[in-house]
Amino acid sequence: KNEVEQSPQNLTAQEGEFITINCSYSVGISALHWLQQHPGGGIVSLFMLSSGKKKHGRLIATINIQEKHSSLHITASHPRDSAVYICAVLNYGGATNKLIFGTGTLLAVQP
Amino acid sequence: DSGVTQTPKHLITATGQRVTLRCSPRSGDLSVYWYQQSLDQGLQFLIQYYNGEERAKGNILERFSAQQFPDLHSELNLSSLELGDSALYFCASSVATSVWGDHSYNEQFFGPGTRLTVL
Numbered sequence: 527k528n529e530v531e532q533s534p535q536n537l538t539a540q541e542g543e544f545i546t547i548n549c550s551y552s553v554g555i556s557a558l559h560w561l562q563q564h565p566g567g568g569i570v571s572l573f574m575l576s577s578g579k580k581k582h583g584r585l586i587a588t589i590n591i592q593e594k595h596s597s598l599h600i601t602a603s604h605p606r607d608s609a610v611y612i613c614a615v616l617n618y619g620g621a622t623n624k625l626i627f628g629t630g631t632l633l634a635v636q637p
Numbered sequence: 638d639s640g641v642t643q644t645p646k647h648l649i650t651a652t653g654q655r656v657t658l659r660c661s662p663r664s665g666d667l668s669v670y671w672y673q674q675s676l677d678q679g680l681q682f683l684i685q686y687y688n689g690e691e692r693a694k695g696n697i698l699e700r701f702s703a704q705q706f707p708d709l710h711s712e713l714n715l716s717s718l719e720l721g722d723s724a725l726y727f728c729a730s731s732v733a734t735s736v737w738g739d740h741s742y743n744e745q746f747f748g749p750g751t752r753l754t755v756l
Binding site: 559567568569571574612624625 | 639670672679680681682685693695725727744745746747749750752
């Protein structure tokens with residue numbers, strides 16, 4: 527079983543829809559990243575959070591430490607949101623933190 | 638633009654060869670992390686350096702090695718290349734690294750990646 531699980535693996539939405547991507551993890555973490563990877567391959571950090579909720583534009587990320595679960599929401603989705611969204615947890619241990627990645631959610635937003 | 642640079646962008650080579658990937662962290666960042674993204678394994682942490690010293694190791698093969706230089710740039714050396722080493726290699730940097738027992742964190746900023754193709 528992967529230490530970081532994402533669902534769904536693939537998601538197709540119509541422009542304007544509200545989208546939710548979920549991430550569950552089984553290890554101790556100090557923080558959680560949501561990353562976006564476009565078809566060109568580059569990775570952009572969307573959020574890093576350790577508790578509660580963060581909002582940036584149409585993106586909202588929440589985390590529940592007790593339940594070991596995080597969600598990424600996209601409101602009023604747009605075709606330019608089409609990308610792979612990756613959840614990564616910062617696993618504390620020893621003298622450093624390591625990122626453990628989920629397998630990603632491929633989002634396609636159709637006009 | 639994250640401020641992290643990687644060269645080259647693309648690299649095509651043959652099995653058995655050796656290549657070096659280079660990463661320059663954001664100005665002021667002391668930690669450099671290397672990641673491999675392959676089709677079958679997804680993103681995996683390889684190794685971390687902090688201010689010139691190796692700090693953590695992940696799923697890095699013995700054929701691979703890395704170092705961080707006094708100017709803080711880092712190189713990832715891949716030798717005796719196999720077809721399965723074809724992947725995207727990312728580096729990321731952060732300001733510092735956590736202290737033992739401290740659950741604080743430092744956001745990592747990713748470079749654009751180097752796409753390695755082994756033929």
